[in-house]
Amino acid sequence: MLDPISYLKTLQDSGVTFFTGVPDSLLKEICSCITETVNQDNHVIAANEGAALGLSIGNYIGTGKLSLVYMQNSGLGNIVNPLLSLASPAVYGVPMLLMIGWRGEPGREDEPQHVHQGRVMVSMLEAMDVPVIILSENPIEANQQTKAAATQAHDIKGPVALVVRRGTFNKFKGGLQTSSDLQMCREEAITTAARLLEDDAAVICTTGMASRELFEFRARADVGHQRDFLTVGGMGHANQIALGLALARPDCSVYCFDGDGAALMHMGSMAIIGQSGCANLFHLIFNNGVHGSVGGQPTVCFSIDIPKIAIACGYASAERVETHEALVNSMSNARTKKGPTLIEVRVRPENRKEIGRPTTKPVENKLALMEFLRGQYSHG
Numbered sequence: 001m002l003d004p005i006s007y008l009k010t011l012q013d014s015g016v017t018f019f020t021g022v023p024d025s026l027l028k029e030i031c032s033c034i035t036e037t038v039n040q041d042n043h044v045i046a047a048n049e050g051a052a053l054g055l056s057i058g059n060y061i062g063t064g065k066l067s068l069v070y071m072q073n074s075g076l077g078n079i080v081n082p083l084l085s086l087a088s089p090a091v092y093g094v095p096m097l098l099m100i101g102w103r104g105e106p107g108r109e110d111e112p113q114h115v116h117q118g119r120v121m122v123s124m125l126e127a128m129d130v131p132v133i134i135l136s137e138n139p140i141e142a143n144q145q146t147k148a149a150a151t152q153a154h155d156i157k158g159p160v161a162l163v164v165r166r167g168t169f170n171k172f173k174g175g176l177q178t179s180s181d182l183q184m185c186r187e188e189a190i191t192t193a194a195r196l197l198e199d200d201a202a203v204i205c206t207t208g209m210a211s212r213e214l215f216e217f218r219a220r221a222d223v224g225h226q227r228d229f230l231t232v233g234g235m236g237h238a239n240q241i242a243l244g245l246a247l248a249r250p251d252c253s254v255y256c257f258d259g260d261g262a263a264l265m266h267m268g269s270m271a272i273i274g275q276s277g278c279a280n281l282f283h284l285i286f287n288n289g290v291h292g293s294v295g296g297q298p299t300v301c302f303s304i305d306i307p308k309i310a311i312a313c314g315y316a317s318a319e320r321v322e323t324h325e326a327l328v329n330s331m332s333n334a335r336t337k338k339g340p341t342l343i344e345v346r347v348r349p350e351n352r353k354e355i356g357r358p359t360t361k362p363v364e365n366k367l368a369l370m371e372f373l374r375g376q377y378s379h380g
Helices: 004-013 025-037 049-063 073-087 112-127 139-156 186-196 209-221 238-248 260-265 268-274 306-313 324-334 362-376
Strands: 016-021 043-045 066-072 096-101 132-134 159-164 202-205 228-230 254-259 281-287 317-321 341-346
Touching (some): 004 025, 025 066, 049 096, 066 073, 073 096, 096 139, 112 159, 186 254, 202 209, 238 254, 238 268, 254 260, 324 341
Parallel strands (some): 016 066, 096 159, 202 254
């Protein structure tokens, strides 16, 4: 296995001077190492993977040096356009290294949302003419591969991918430290919100821990999961799924349980929601200030004013809450507004280690919600 500190030095010795990307659970040790040890001017945790590629291009224009863009393979979809239309040797010719966590690797058990992506990942990269190197767990071989990849990136004037399998990196001994005096953790806030919902309301819940926590709450309450759509993949798109459902079914209250990293990833979607005039859509962003599912790397969302952004986008109302009582009152008030509403719920960056995973298949989840909606509402 690779020591994160030693491998970071290998990257730097190979000419990498700038680091950017979106954290991944398979890369959490090296990402934590980069976050703690690289100067903030040389490391940016991006809103999404495509934006990270843009940051890398800009840094190269300014320095002529290599960047490392890290991501989970689910982020490939976000980089296709800037990779092929900007960084490609056929366009601007920008050398860089892509470090990609291989979720859903064939032959290894993984969650359902990663299976298809993992199976086609290498062929996707090859179809985009991106050289692929599967990073060795052997430090000497990994050192040689990385230096060769850096040389190749310069030679072809384009990206080269370093693919990382599960368990490639040892634990980073530093570890990110998070602390907060906020009253609620996310699971407590999600449980509170879920208990306040109308019996006939639908919930679109974002990817990661939030969906797992909602699923476990429903299981403990023994009320079934038919009201919830768990957006197990496609980070950042839950609020648009919620908007699509709310527009299609104006007779149904639709709640989006979103996360700060997810909302940040495609923040332009808030403008579309705000201008929709959709009074049956309630957008809750559970903001813990970190990418909690993949190692706790910080987001910028404790440093920005999400409610003001929502109001500027056209939401009928938006406010921030930090306590159980304020969340209860805010949800009650939201139902009186004539337009989409937003509640930013600031919560502690923590979650239970023993939290389970949904036991239903995604297609079962979808069909159960569709059946629930057919039973509760008529199409008129």
